[in-house]
Amino acid sequence: MNFRGFGAAAAAGVVTLALATSPASAVTEIQWWHAMTGPNNDVVNKLANDFNASQSDYKIVPTYKGSYADTLNAGIAAFRAGHAPGIMQVFEVGTATMMAAKGAIKPVFQLMKEQGEKFDPQSYLPxxxxxxxxxxGEMLSFPFNASSMVMWVNLDALKQAGIAEPPKTWPDVFADAKKLHATHPTCGFSSSWVTWGFIEQFSAWHNIPIGTKANGLDGFDTKLTFNNPLEIKLLTNLVELQKDKSYDYSGRTNTGEGRFTSGECPLFMTSSGFYPSVKKNAKFNYTAVPMPYFPEDKDAPQNSIIGGASLWVMAGQSPDQYKGIAKFFAFLSDTDRQVYLHEKSGYLPITKAAYEKTKASGFYEKNPILEVPLKELTNKPPTENSRGLRFGGMVQMRDVWAEEIEAALAGKKSPKDALDAAVSRGNQMLRQFERTVAK
Structure with a gap:
């Protein structure tokens, strides 16, 4: 610490503070910045409190920093200012950004090895x-709240509209949305996370590439290719349904999810992590089913890709803080704790052992909704089109893709022109990202 400019009183205060926090009584604080709201914020606080109560050397201090994008931006700004948190929750599409942030992170596989904590990447779902x-195969961050996209269904609304069962295919969704529109004039079907659902998950579910180089997992020098006939077909149908609000757009993130729990939109595609809010707020019978697919695609359904977020360890922490973070991650890895996290939050059990224990307990027989995203993720062995994605500047690129989709839905561009522009603009951003990383 630089004491220059401190007065005598301030210096005395520092000495007093140092004595008060002698090694015999010191507790090492570790800041954990996150983006969890509502019931899942409660889960985060409970995990931190339980760890803090389990030992006396370390204290995890969770702090809500806004949306996923807000949390990422806050963390980057804090690192540049020299006071990054010890742990930062970053959503999955921020992975490439974190990887490219030279000197900003400490890889989790390295941390756990240095601290002698058990950490086996093979214990997690592939x-x-x-x-x-x-x-x-070296894990860079610690998986925390993994999810997938599902279709939430208002069963009472379907019954009222004379629809016998939830839709399985996209043609079913389009037909049901029109029928539901008769009883729900402002919205038959809607969705959150529009690019995640209609580009990222849609492509993986149909085993078609979003871009070259295995969707960027095999290298940053990738080119986007999602302006394909099947993607154009999906957007064309959504544009047509938007005209009378059989489909009605609900925004780029998840701010419109309340349209499902309020009963306004009977069909709603969003994260499986929406479960606690549905359970708490829906006043009707509901379920969740797998994402729809186009039956003419011979590979569909393939497997979904994960959403949610992982925990990144930031550079610049003290040796004691790193030791505490490693112990906290070991604490979170406990099978029973993973079962709790899964059953309470609606997010996936990230380890194979937690999934098997939950299954063996009969939990899914009473709560089949929570197994839907797991069945999606494990539907088939992942291909290079469905392993995931890793595009630089993905947070900003999602906004560009959404902007083009919005232009099509508003009738300002044809679906093909909108997707062509989304690909072209996205490729420009990828090239810019590469230039930035190369500096």
Whole structure:
């Protein structure tokens, strides 16, 4: 610490503070910045409190920093200012940004090895391991809240509209949305995370590439290719349904999810992590089913890719803080704790052992909704089109893709022109990202 400019009183205060926090009584604080809201914020606080109560050397201090994008931006700014948190939750599409932030992170595989804590990448579900690992299988971040996209269904609304069962294919969704529009004039079907659902998950579910180089997992010098006939077909149908609000756009993130729990939109595609809010707020019978697919695609359905976020360890922490972070990650890895996290938050059990224990307990027989995203992720062995994605500047690129989709839905561009522009603009951003990383 630089004491220059301190007065005598201030210096005395520092000495007093140092004595008060002698090694015999010191507790090492570790800041954990996150983006969890509502019931899942409660889960984060409980995990931190339980760890803090389990020992007396370290204290995890969770702090909500806004949306996923807000949390990422806050963390980057804090690192540049020299006071980054010890742990930062970053959503999955921020992975390439974190990897490229030279000197900003401490890889989790390295941390756990240095601290002598047990950490086996093979214990995690394969779809999760691959997303957060290097090509050598070295895990860079700690998987925390993994999810997938599902279709939430208002069963009472379907019954009222004379629809016998939830839709399985995209033609079913389009037909049901029109029928539901008769009883729900402002919205038959809607969705959150529009690019995640209609480009990223849609492509993986149909085993078609978003871009070259295995969607960027095999190298940053990738080119986007999602302006394909099947993607154009999806957007064309959504544009047509938007005209009378059989489909009605609900925004780029998840701010519109309340349209499902309020009963306004009977069909709603969003994260499986929406479960606690649905359970708490829906006043109707509901379920969740797998994402729809186009039956003419011979490979569909393939497997979904994960959403959610992982925990990154930031550079510049003290040796004691790194030791505490490693112990906290070991604490989180406990099978029973993973089962709790899964059952309470709606996010996936990230380890194979937690999934098997949950299954063996009969939990899914009473709560089949929570197994839907797991079945999606494990539907088939991942291909290079469905392992995941790793595009630089993905957070900003999602906004560009959404902007073009919005232009099509508003009738300002044809679906093909909008997707062509999304690919072209995205490729320009990828080249810019590469130039930035190369500096």
């Amino acid at each position: 779809a999760i391991t691959g997303y957060y690992s290097t090509s050598k």
